[in-house]
Amino acid sequence: MKDLRSVFQSFVHQADHITVLTGAGMSTESGIPDFRSAGGIWAEDMSRMEAMSRSYFEQYPKRFWPKFKGLFQMKASGNHEPNKGHLYLAELEKQGKSIEIFTQNIDGLHKKAGSRYVYELHGSIQTGTCPKCQTKYDLSHLLKEDVPRCTRINEKGTECGFIVKTDVVLFGDMVHHLDTLFQTIEKTDLLLVIGTSLEVAPVNLVPQEAHYIQGLNKALVNLEPTAYDDLFDLVIHEKIGELVSDMKRKEGT
Numbered sequence: 253m254k255d256l257r258s259v260f261q262s263f264v265h266q267a268d269h270i271t272v273l274t275g276a277g278m279s280t281e282s283g284i285p286d287f288r289s290a291g292g293i294w295a296e297d298m299s300r301m302e303a304m305s306r307s308y309f310e311q312y313p314k315r316f317w318p319k320f321k322g323l324f325q326m327k328a329s330g331n332h333e334p335n336k337g338h339l340y341l342a343e344l345e346k347q348g349k350s351i352e353i354f355t356q357n358i359d360g361l362h363k364k365a366g367s368r369y370v371y372e373l374h375g376s377i378q379t380g381t382c383p384k385c386q387t388k389y390d391l392s393h394l395l396k397e398d399v400p401r402c403t404r405i406n407e408k409g410t411e412c413g414f415i416v417k418t419d420v421v422l423f424g425d426m427v428h429h430l431d432t433l434f435q436t437i438e439k440t441d442l443l444l445v446i447g448t449s450l451e452v453a454p455v456n457l458v459p460q461e462a463h464y465i466q467g468l469n470k471a472l473v474n475l476e477p478t479a480y481d482d483l484f485d486l487v488i489h490e491k492i493g494e495l496v497s498d499m500k501r502k503e504g505t
């Protein structure tokens with residue numbers, strides 16, 4: 253493992269422009285379960301996925317919200333803190349590296365760690381939007397009622413009243429920032445993929461797209477093997493927190 257870490261360190265050291273793609277494994281060390289590891293949100297009960305879909309929300313919005321709030325620990329979503337992995341990426345930016353982070357996570361922890369260029373591919377748990385009048389709502393409104401409704405007063409002087417939709421990308425919704433992601437990896441020195449099983453399209457197209465880009469170093473840090481390991485120049489099957497701690501020990505920082 254030692255020389256793999258040295259290669260990782262040299263990849264990062266050489267790179268001026270880094271594109272990072274993260275998944276739920278980035279936040280497990282902050283106390284947020286991932287989806288497909290043992291004990292993960294889907295691993296525990298695959299039927300949960302069906303309820304986290306656009307069609308389920310549209311058919312059963314009143315059933316959707318209690319399930320959604322429970323599954324994603326919504327009440328506690330402001331209490332999680334960035335871990336060593338989030339802070340490491342924010343630190344690289346402070347050292348002057350150009351870093352753009354594309355995350356599948358909805359927990360907001362990259363921004364909370366201080367990273368400035370974060371694209372939330374699967375949206376954010378912090379906000380919601382009225383499907384009828386597009387009024388935006390923050391976390392406090394979404395938590396006020398079991399089933400959050402739009403309180404905008406319409407032209408008739410009455411409340412809109414529609415059930416608000418989460419801004420999290422549900423199964424069946426369009427993923428955000430994909431064009432930007434594929435354009436960004438074209439002009440980057442290093443693609444860092446951290447804490448994702450790469451099970452979900454279209455994000456799992458990234459390793460295949462990146463494979464054909466000349467001069468792009470590609471590193472994967474993921475606790476378990478993925479179906480795309482062989483498309484990377486470097487694969488480290490380790491917790492991101494352990495990798496960062498070891499590198500800091502080596503650098504004496």
Ligand code: APR
Pocket residue numbers: 274275276277278280281286287288289292356357374446447448449450451452473474475476490491492493
């Ligand atoms: N360090 C590194 N890797 C880790 C860590 C850690 N501390 N903890 C877990 N992992 C790895 C697991 O081994 C697993 O392969 O992170 C990966 C997380 O994979 P998933 O649970 O499938 O999560 P993710 O890849 O983000 O899922 C993508 O699927 O259901 C949708 O919208 C949901 O955004 C999610 C998407």
